[in-house]
Amino acid sequence: MTRLVYFAWVRERIGKGEEEIDLPASVVSVADLLNHLKGLGEEYEMALQYHDVIRVAIDQEHVEHDEPIGGAREIGIFPPMTGG
Amino acid sequence: MTIIPTIRVQREDFDLQAEVDRLSKGKPDIGAVVTFSGLCRDEGGTLSALELEHYPGMAEAEMTRIGELAIERFGLKGLTAIHRYGKIVAGENIVLVVAAAPHRQAAFDGANFVMDFLKTSAPFWKKEHHKGGHAGDWIAAKDADDTARDRWK
Numbered sequence: 001m002t003r004l005v006y007f008a009w010v011r012e013r014i015g016k017g018e019e020e021i022d023l024p025a026s027v028v029s030v031a032d033l034l035n036h037l038k039g040l041g042e043e044y045e046m047a048l049q050y051h052d053v054i055r056v057a058i059d060q061e062h063v064e065h066d067e068p069i070g071g072a073r074e075i076g077i078f079p080p081m082t083g084g
Numbered sequence: 085m086t087i088i089p090t091i092r093v094q095r096e097d098f099d100l101q102a103e104v105d106r107l108s109k110g111k112p113d114i115g116a117v118v119t120f121s122g123l124c125r126d127e128g129g130t131l132s133a134l135e136l137e138h139y140p141g142m143a144e145a146e147m148t149r150i151g152e153l154a155i156e157r158f159g160l161k162g163l164t165a166i167h168r169y170g171k172i173v174a175g176e177n178i179v180l181v182v183a184a185a186p187h188r189q190a191a192f193d194g195a196n197f198v199m200d201f202l203k204t205s206a207p208f209w210k211k212e213h214h215k216g217g218h219a220g221d222w223i224a225a226k227d228a229d230d231t232a233r234d235r236w237k
Contacts, residue, residue: 008137008209009222060142080225083208084179
């Protein structure tokens with residue numbers, strides 16, 4: 001099981017802040033994960049439609065979309081940051 | 085002696101003078117302290133508040149990483165960065181950076197560097213609340229913020 005956490009408008013569109021899911025073996029990279037999630041329903045499709053702007057953190061560190069997710073315990077998925 | 089940044093992510097407000105004092109009092113090697121505070125502005129009277137969301141744990145970790153980079157790069161003698169979360173009313177503080185160094189340029193540059201990286205890599209998001217109570221949009225990230233960060237490369 002992998003823990004997914006969502007923030008800001010990604011969280012609002014998906015309709016939950018976090019969930020634990022079983023990922024199929026075919027999900028190797030971050031990009032694979034985003035594609036897989038998009039197939040889970042309309043709300044995921046809507047949250048992740050602009051693939052390129054989505055930022056991802058594995059175990060709380062920023063990663064690129066080609067990064068393998070390996071044995072990630074927690075994957076954060078969110079829009080570009082706007083703090084400060 | 086290794087300088088360790090002071091990083092705080094908190095709901096409550098901060099006291100700028102208290103943070104300056106904590107960093108500089110009794111430290112005669114410090115010749116310059118630069119503070120930056122970011123406030124919630126009302127956008128011409130249309131905005132009542134901003135709601136700041138953050139990624140607990142990762143926000144502190146990213147801010148610490150940025151602070152350590154700044155200390156090393158500019159030879160800072162002290163650095164404090166505080167970022168608030170939750171609903172912040174127009175006119176209230178959002179963020180504070182205090183950079184202390186022997187000379188002014190390092191303190192200016194250190195504070196500037198921390199803010200540029202904080203805006204582009206610390207996991208915080210802002211949502212607008214308009215006057216009249218209705219929630220507005222999430223604020224979009226600006227290309228100008230990436231440009232500001234990239235000039236440090």
